[in-house]
Amino acid sequence: MSNKIINKFASAKTYIETCDKYFLFVFIPSIVLIIAGWYWGIFIAPPDAVQGDSYRIIYLHVPSSIYAQLIYWIMAAWSAIYLIWKVKLAAYLTKSAAYVGLLVTFLALFSGSVWGIPTWGTWWQWDARITSTLILFLMYLGLIALHDSFNNQNKADNLMSILTIVGCVNLPIIKKSVDWWSTLHQPASITLTDNPAIDPAMLYPLILCIVSFGFVLISMGVLVSKIIIFNREKNRNWVKSYG
Amino acid sequence: MLPHRKKRLQNILLLVGSSFIGIFLILTALNSQLDLFYSPSELNKNNLPQERIKLGGMVKKGSIKYEDTKVLFVLTDFEEDLDIEFDGIPPDLFKEDSGAVMLGSFDGNGVFVAEEVFAKHDENYMPPELSK
Numbered sequence: 328m329s330n331k332i333i334n335k336f337a338s339a340k341t342y343i344e345t346c347d348k349y350f351l352f353v354f355i356p357s358i359v360l361i362i363a364g365w366y367w368g369i370f371i372a373p374p375d376a377v378q379g380d381s382y383r384i385i386y387l388h389v390p391s392s393i394y395a396q397l398i399y400w401i402m403a404a405w406s407a408i409y410l411i412w413k414v415k416l417a418a419y420l421t422k423s424a425a426y427v428g429l430l431v432t433f434l435a436l437f438s439g440s441v442w443g444i445p446t447w448g449t450w451w452q453w454d455a456r457i458t459s460t461l462i463l464f465l466m467y468l469g470l471i472a473l474h475d476s477f478n479n480q481n482k483a484d485n486l487m488s489i490l491t492i493v494g495c496v497n498l499p500i501i502k503k504s505v506d507w508w509s510t511l512h513q514p515a516s517i518t519l520t521d522n523p524a525i526d527p528a529m530l531y532p533l534i535l536c537i538v539s540f541g542f543v544l545i546s547m548g549v550l551v552s553k554i555i556i557f558n559r560e561k562n563r564n565w566v567k568s569y570g
Numbered sequence: 571m572l573p574h575r576k577k578r579l580q581n582i583l584l585l586v587g588s589s590f591i592g593i594f595l596i597l598t599a600l601n602s603q604l605d606l607f608y609s610p611s612e613l614n615k616n617n618l619p620q621e622r623i624k625l626g627g628m629v630k631k632g633s634i635k636y637e638d639t640k641v642l643f644v645l646t647d648f649e650e651d652l653d654i655e656f657d658g659i660p661p662d663l664f665k666e667d668s669g670a671v672m673l674g675s676f677d678g679n680g681v682f683v684a685e686e687v688f689a690k691h692d693e694n695y696m697p698p699e700l701s702k
């Protein structure tokens with residue numbers, strides 16, 4: 328019984344069918360919510376007392392940075408599922424998520440640099456937060472490059488999954504870098520333990536942006552994964568008869 | 571869980587565990603070398619470093635003075651103070667009672683001559699009317 332459920336969820340065919348069925352329910356809200364979130368953040372939320380309007384890039388920077396790390400955790404979970412249960416779908420999804428992770432990590436670094444120029448007076452410093460995020464960017468790049476460099480797809484999936492899991496060590500470092508070492512980057516404004524250091528008028532649009540980013544990235548990931556799955560399973564009958 | 575799957579799970583846990591221990595040892599060994607800057611109390615006043623370093627701390631209240639094109643101020647970590655001299659335009663967020671990081675070196679008289687000054691900002695965000 329339980330194996331039957333697992334097999335159903337592990338099937339790339341079922342995955343594609345489910346995605347096709349629900350895609351618009353994620354994609355349309357993602358566009359609506361991101362427009363609403365950015366509009367609220369950029370035009371309605373008040374300026375910051377210290378930074379003026381330049382703080383508004385937070386509505387791009389913070390969602391990107393959160394998902395840059397979250398996507399890696401998800402990839403690590405999928406990698407473990409692939410390595411233990413040999414669920415091929417998990418490896419396809421890990422590879423797909425790596426592209427999305429690469430993009431958001433780039434956005435996090437880029438928006439951070441753009442923010443740094445007017446506030447810090449520099450777009451780059453080799454502080455622990457910025458450097459460890461650059462390493463995360465290179466990890467995503469490395470995972471994709473590693474996977475692409477093998478002709479034997481099973482070997483590629485295996486090695487990518489192992490490297491993904493090893494790369495997890497970087498995630499707590501990124502998170503805690505601003506507490507463990509002296510950095511130019513400030514400590515976290517939103518934590519689980521303390522009240523947010525952001526005024527509610529600025530925090531609510533930020534939360535909306537974070538939620539909407541999730542929807543956008545899921546839509547993006549689904550599209551990437553369709554390309555990857557159709558490519559990997561192109562000789563299967565269900566792919567040939569698709570659509 | 572089937573035995574061969576259990577074995578794989580153990581291997582993964584071993585892999586994760588050893589990576590974390592490895593990185594923990596590396597970070598412990600590097601310790602404060604990963605800091606971006608020195609704070610004033612970390613320096614020995616009788617034996618100031620000769621090389622270019624980064625200093626960081628708070629700009630002491632009431633200490634900023636302008637002389638020609640130069641900005642003079644005192645950097646403090648509330649234990650030790652250091653005199654800083656900077657010939658240039660500091661960033662907008664550079665102000666008294668606020669964090670700053672600077673790259674430069676000490677001249678012969680114990681004054682830190684900064685080549686570049688960066689402003690730190692804190693994690694608090696609030697509308698202007700609430701901050702008064």
